[in-house]
Amino acid sequence: MLEHTSKQFDLELESLRTRVLQMGGLVEQQFRLAMEGLYSGDIAQLDRVITGDARVNELEVELDEACTQVIAKRQPTAIDLRMITTVIKAIGDLERIGDKAQKISKLGVRLYNQHASFAPDVELRHTADLALAMLRASLDAFARLDATAAAEVVHKDDQVDTEHTAIVRQLITFMMEDPRTISRSLDIMAIAKAVERVGDHAKNIAEYVIYMVKGRNVRHASPEELDREVNDH
């Protein structure tokens, strides 16, 4: 009986894990499609991302409920409990990445509607690829309980921030040179900010993974403290 219960419990935990990864996959896709649509000018695609966000929101609510139910029924402790509290937090960040994809798409639609011959005048794709890679790596680290891989994600966020700062500088220069571009440059700046925030949320997820595996909270640790924590077996 006990064994049966424990097996059932394992299945439930496994199911939570799988569903987080599915939600992560959907959010990844939303963000990718938003950036693609922004550069290709495919308004129909941007519209699909905008309406698709409702599914991301549903998944968050469903998974949140599922976590509470598993805690109530199974009374998990130690790593199992940390896994579930990690899921509770990670889905909040995934949902917010979904919001960013939606926001990018809405701004994209607006820009194309306002400027017949719109083309983004700064290169955001590299930063977006970095942020997307961070998101993918944080989900992988979650799936494989890999604190070292998670720590790499945390470190990578500096790169995204540096690129974001450079993009903002570039946009300021455009605005100063031609004040007629101010309104549109601000929209592009908001898109750049959304991309940067995707990196932040991926970093958050990676930090939860480290907490899950190591049992230590590294949210406000310095880079050196973080590495020490992860390499301490």
Added chain:
Amino acid sequence: MLEHTSKQFDLELESLRTRVLQMGGLVEQQFRLAMEGLYSGDIAQLDRVITGDARVNELEVELDEACTQVIAKRQPTAIDLRMITTVIKAIGDLERIGDKAQKISKLGVRLYNQHASFAPDVELRHTADLALAMLRASLDAFARLDATAAAEVVHKDDQVDTEHTAIVRQLITFMMEDPRTISRSLDIMAIAKAVERVGDHAKNIAEYVIYMVKGRNVRHASPEELDREVNDH
């Protein structure tokens, strides 16, 4: 024995609640001092907010640990469990409000250092007061398990958003009229955004409170659905 355990458990829950309110009080104060310092030009005060954020971060980590321990030890169910998962999420939002206070202070210090005679040329105090009132009301609703009061907080966020949009428009006008103000207007825009985000986080906390009291997640509900949910006894 059972009664003793249950009494102990009640004390532990009470202690979690109290500590969240203390953390909330500190965060409230950080935000208030940041806005005050921004308008009075009191750099020492802004510096205190910047360094004070470390304490907010510590409280988040401590409370997060405490929640996990109570779940592991007490195996709470129903409303007790929802209270604890609410705490886990709310402290994340409180910590982020702390970050916003720190950010406002850093931008304030920068603006005063760059412009000898700096004075904010848009009025952010009213929006900040609204956001602060939302934060206070969401913490009150949490303390009193008051879903109706929490729903009011959720509705108030629209006001903050509307004021924020008006401020952004005003800043765009300044920038267009005098491109030399672009860099500084962008800093003020970032402060306005931080204020607006405080409202968002207060709204998040209010939504968790509704979930805690009603057992139903209203995160993505329409205003009408939300009122129906809260008034349904």
